Amino acid sequence: MIYTSIIAVFVLLPALTSFAQNEGTSQDTVKVDLTEKNKKNPQKATILSAVLPGAGQLYNGKSWKIPLIYAGFAANIYFIEFNNRRYQFFREALFAFDEPGGATDPNRPFPSLNRDGLVRNVNYWKRNRDLNYFLFIGIYALNIIDANVDAHLSSFDVSDDLTFRFEPTYESLTAGGGNIMGVSLKINF
Numbered sequence: 671m672i673y674t675s676i677i678a679v680f681v682l683l684p685a686l687t688s689f690a691q692n693e694g695t696s697q698d699t700v701k702v703d704l705t706e707k708n709k710k711n712p713q714k715a716t717i718l719s720a721v722l723p724g725a726g727q728l729y730n731g732k733s734w735k736i737p738l739i740y741a742g743f744a745a746n747i748y749f750i751e752f753n754n755r756r757y758q759f760f761r762e763a764l765f766a767f768d769e770p771g772g773a774t775d776p777n778r779p780f781p782s783l784n785r786d787g788l789v790r791n792v793n794y795w796k797r798n799r800d801l802n803y804f805l806f807i808g809i810y811a812l813n814i815i816d817a818n819v820d821a822h823l824s825s826f827d828v829s830d831d832l833t834f835r836f837e838p839t840y841e842s843l844t845a846g847g848g849n850i851m852g853v854s855l856k857i858n859f
Contacts, residue, residue, distance in 0.1 A: 715821035726817025757795035764788040
């Protein structure tokens with residue numbers, strides 16, 4: 671019973687507040703018109719970011735995020751190349767070790783490593799390279815998600831009218847014949 675009351679409050683409260691806001695003066699109507707004018711299309715922002723990373727952020731007016739996106743891509747590409755170079759180097763050392771007489775050749779790369787050490791290094795650098803490919807996909811997806819969320823929140827109203835106040839309350843109980851004193855939280859939006 672109490673859960674249905676709480677759910678009803680959360681469902682009906684936004685409907686009542688939107689009704690009360692629509693009953694306002696003509697000055698409130700101007701505010702609504704301005705927010706509608708600044709509202710961005712999330713589908714357009716998503717498609718722009720999918721085609722060209724950073725284009726959705728530019729469409730949303732958040733151009734300061736574009737260098738961050740491309741810095742993420744550049745750093746990731748650097749680490750992919752670095753890990754791939756190390757992987758190829760240890761792979762060639764493993765092939766040299768596996769050649770006839772390669773295990774006893776003092777001029778082979780990494781003469782202090784045995785075959786197991788070379789295999790561990792090959793697997794380590796390959797795993798790091800492959801994880802960086804997934805990170806690249808993650809940065810690309812995060813770019814698209816960020817553009818979509820920014821477009822959805824473009825008309826979110828954060829005005830000075832949002833306030834929280836604590837006020838004392840006093841209620842008398844008619845059934846039990848007592849009084850209750852407490853503190854209430856009043857939210858204005």
